[in-house]
Amino acid sequence: MTGALVVAIDGPAGSGKSTVARAVAARLGLSVLDTGSMYRAVTALALRAGLDPHDADKVSILARDADLVVGDRVTSLDVDLTAELRSDGVNEAVSVVAAHPGVRAALVERQRAWVTTHGGGVVEGRDIGSVVFPHAAVKVFLTASDAERARRRADDEHPDSVARRDRLDEGRVASPLRPATDAHVLDTTGRAVDDVVDEILAWL
Numbered sequence: 001m002t003g004a005l006v007v008a009i010d011g012p013a014g015s016g017k018s019t020v021a022r023a024v025a026a027r028l029g030l031s032v033l034d035t036g037s038m039y040r041a042v043t044a045l046a047l048r049a050g051l052d053p054h055d056a057d058k059v060s061i062l063a064r065d066a067d068l069v070v071g072d073r074v075t076s077l078d079v080d081l082t083a084e085l086r087s088d089g090v091n092e093a094v095s096v097v098a099a100h101p102g103v104r105a106a107l108v109e110r111q112r113a114w115v116t117t118h119g120g121g122v123v124e125g126r127d128i129g130s131v132v133f134p135h136a137a138v139k140v141f142l143t144a145s146d147a148e149r150a151r152r153r154a155d156d157e158h159p160d161s162v163a164r165r166d167r168l169d170e171g172r173v174a175s176p177l178r179p180a181t182d183a184h185v186l187d188t189t190g191r192a193v194d195d196v197v198d199e200i201l202a203w204l
């Protein structure tokens with residue numbers, strides 16, 4: 001991936017990551033990778049297999065070995081998991097799954113391989129600038145007020161569930177949700193998407 005352009009976009013749930021990442025990718029003609037959907041897909045597969053999400057060994061092996069295709073839709077062995085990714089069961093278990101170092105190691109490897117295959121891209125998540133691509137061309141850490149984040153997620157998930165996930169994601173030992181020291185921290189509260197995208201592109 002030497003020389004490939006990587007834009008890292010991190011932040012908590014409801015900070016505007018997915019919308020901004022897609023818009024930045026469209027403006028730059030790059031592909032976009034939603035790494036949260038990878039953690040969600042592993043969680044969905046673990047639940048399907050009847051695994052306990054706390055079972056670090058079994059879930060990590062699953063994350064390493066599962067057939068997983070992540071794009072507009074997320075599939076495993078031609079089973080379309082897209083609708084399941086936002087289910088209550090996945091919302092509830094994904095932070096437990098994402099806290100296992102073995103799961104993180106397996107998915108970080110897949111994320112780096114994805115960028116190599118795609119010749120760069122816009123990658124959104126929680127640890128992209130801090131861990132996965134520490135040499136990304138631009139690192140952005142999006143935030144928004146609690147009220148705005150709750151409002152943006154309201155269609156998808158109950159505010160208590162989002163707050164619980166944020167707490168677990170921030171408090172975990174392996175790659176806790178934190179801005180990279182050299183990330184641009186950008187508050188998207190009340191701002192238009194195009195305006196945020198213009199600001200990010202000016203950092204390139």
Ligand code: DC
Nearest residue numbers: 035036037039094098125126127165
């Ligand atoms: O972005 P999202 O809400 O779809 O992410 C789902 C969960 O996955 C989130 O609660 C934390 C985890 N996650 C992570 O630990 N690291 C990433 N790079 C992306 C997501």
